[in-house]
Amino acid sequence: MFVARSIAADHKDLIHDVSYDFHGRRMATCSSDQSVKVWDKSENGEWHCTASWKTHSGSVWRVTWAHPEFGQVLASCSFDRTAAVWEEIVGESNDKQRGLSHWIKRTTLVDSRTSVTDVKFAPKHMGLMLTTCSADGVVRIYEAPDVMNLSQWSLQHEISCKLSCSCISWNPSSSRAHPPMFAVGSDDSNVTYGGKVQIYEYNENTRKYGKAETLMTVTDAVHDIAFAPNLGRSFHVLAIATKDVRIFKLVPMRKESTSTGPTKFEVQIVAQFDNHNSQVWRVSWNITSTLLASSGDDGCVRLWKANYMDNWKCTGILKGDGSPLTGSSGQPSAMSTVLGSSVQSSQNALNGMSAGRIGKRAPFAPPLRQLTSPKIYQPPAYY
Numbered sequence: 001m002f003v004a005r006s007i008a009a010d011h012k013d014l015i016h017d018v019s020y021d022f023h024g025r026r027m028a029t030c031s032s033d034q035s036v037k038v039w040d041k042s043e044n045g046e047w048h049c050t051a052s053w054k055t056h057s058g059s060v061w062r063v064t065w066a067h068p069e070f071g072q073v074l075a076s077c078s079f080d081r082t083a084a085v086w087e088e089i090v091g092e093s094n095d096k097q098r099g100l101s102h103w104i105k106r107t108t109l110v111d112s113r114t115s116v117t118d119v120k121f122a123p124k125h126m127g128l129m130l131t132t133c134s135a136d137g138v139v140r141i142y143e144a145p146d147v148m149n150l151s152q153w154s155l156q157h158e159i160s161c162k163l164s165c166s167c168i169s170w171n172p173s174s175s176r177a178h179p180p181m182f183a184v185g186s187d188d189s190n191v192t193y194g195g196k197v198q199i200y201e202y203n204e205n206t207r208k209y210g211k212a213e214t215l216m217t218v219t220d221a222v223h224d225i226a227f228a229p230n231l232g233r234s235f236h237v238l239a240i241a242t243k244d245v246r247i248f249k250l251v252p253m254r255k256e257s258t259s260t261g262p263t264k265f266e267v268q269i270v271a272q273f274d275n276h277n278s279q280v281w282r283v284s285w286n287i288t289s290t291l292l293a294s295s296g297d298d299g300c301v302r303l304w305k306a307n308y309m310d311n312w313k314c315t316g317i318l319k320g321d322g323s324p325l326t327g328s329s330g331q332p333s334a335m336s337t338v339l340g341s342s343v344q345s346s347q348n349a350l351n352g353m354s355a356g357r358i359g360k361r362a363p364f365a366p367p368l369r370q371l372t373s374p375k376i377y378q379p380p381a382y383y
Contacts, residue, residue: 004322007047009037013059021065021072028074030060036076036086038101050101051088056080061117067124070147074103075130077116083109083132087150106150111140111158117187118167125174129156131182133165139184139200141209159209161198163188166222169238173230178252179204179263181212183238185222196222197240199250201262212262213250217269218242224282228289237270237289241280245294245304247271247312271312275302291315 009015013032020027025041038051058079066073072088085106109116114135122129128144130153141157144150166187171178180202188196195214203210220243228237236250251266276296283294292304292312303316 004318005045006322007039010049010052011035011037016060017062019063019065022068026065026072028063028065030055030063030076032059034058034060034078036060036063036074038074038088038103040101051103053103055084055086055105056082058115061115062119064119064121066121066128069124070128071150073106073150075119075121077119077132079115081110081112081114081116081134083112083116083119083130085109085130085150085153107153109140109142109153111155112136112138117165120168120170120182122170122180123172123174126180131168131170133161133168133184135164137161137163137165137186139165139168139182157209159200161186163193163196167225169225169227171227171230171236173236175230175232177234178230178236180209181236182209183225183227185225185240187221187223189221194219196220196242197225197238199265203262210262213265213267215240215248215267218246221279223280226283226285228285228292229287231289236265239283239285239292239294241283241294243279244272244274244276245280245283245292245302246273247292247304270310271304271306273302273304273312273314275314276300 011031011033015029015031018029027039029037034054034056036055037049039047040050041047055076056078060076060078063076074086077083086103087106089102112134116132116134118133120131128147130142133139139159142153143156144153161184163186165184167185169183171181183199186196194216196218197215199213200209201212222242224241226239238248240246247270249268249270253264276298278297280294280296295301299320301318302314304312305315306312
């Protein structure tokens, strides 16, 4: 039992990404119509568009929120080879009276020579840092030295991944035992080259990011990647969207006291599902990392959960029109109610981006290739 609610987004072309803010009461959409729209949730649960503006001169692939301690800040990336940072300005009385908010561009990042395919803010304990990846195979990490001046960003790191990059995900762990780490996926279509997912870790000695691991078993194009919230685990869990859904466990090997290189990991694949029978476009975790959502070209969102034996199985299926599918047992999927406050808060760990993605390639909503109106799934109040 769950409630599906469609929104007349009024985008003129495909919606590529939808992103909730930290609290799940605001969301941003981006589209091939070169615009970004910001939506606010009212007390009665309705979503209202409070801002809409042209952001780039090409399709906008991704949009993401910064942590609210840095203000109301968005980042977007585009086919026009740029990423942009936007900040909401309060106090514009005329706009506020009309129920609109005012966003201004603080900076444009122009270092990429090709399409910028993903943009993510780093975990907030690292400060205000922004990461982009591009089709030219380069990951760039920027930092705002003064969080009160978002027009100044310095390029801190430029990492060549050798393969075209399609998606990035930061490990959200704030434990001192875990150096800053991110994963990058490639959508390179050449299956003869393995290692479409690479893990990079920060080295305190060299003050640079070095490659810690390559997942050689991933040979098909990767469309999305997501670290699970850590919550005190000694190991890391990584979900990958490729021609199927895969969940990897990365267990750090014991490090020699004299070692100065990156951490080595024991890589274990704990689950692999081809239930979508098609390309998988998005994967996203809830805040406790107990539930994974995936969406594919079959037009369905599938929900995955592990039991006490760490065996993963599908616990719910949502169709694009909002109706639940029956599970393998023939019973309606009770777990279909998960998308709501619990999932909206999962951007805590995923930097405001991955929860509730709806659009061409979205979890918590199917890849709506022809639709330009997102759909919100809301659980009953008692959930």
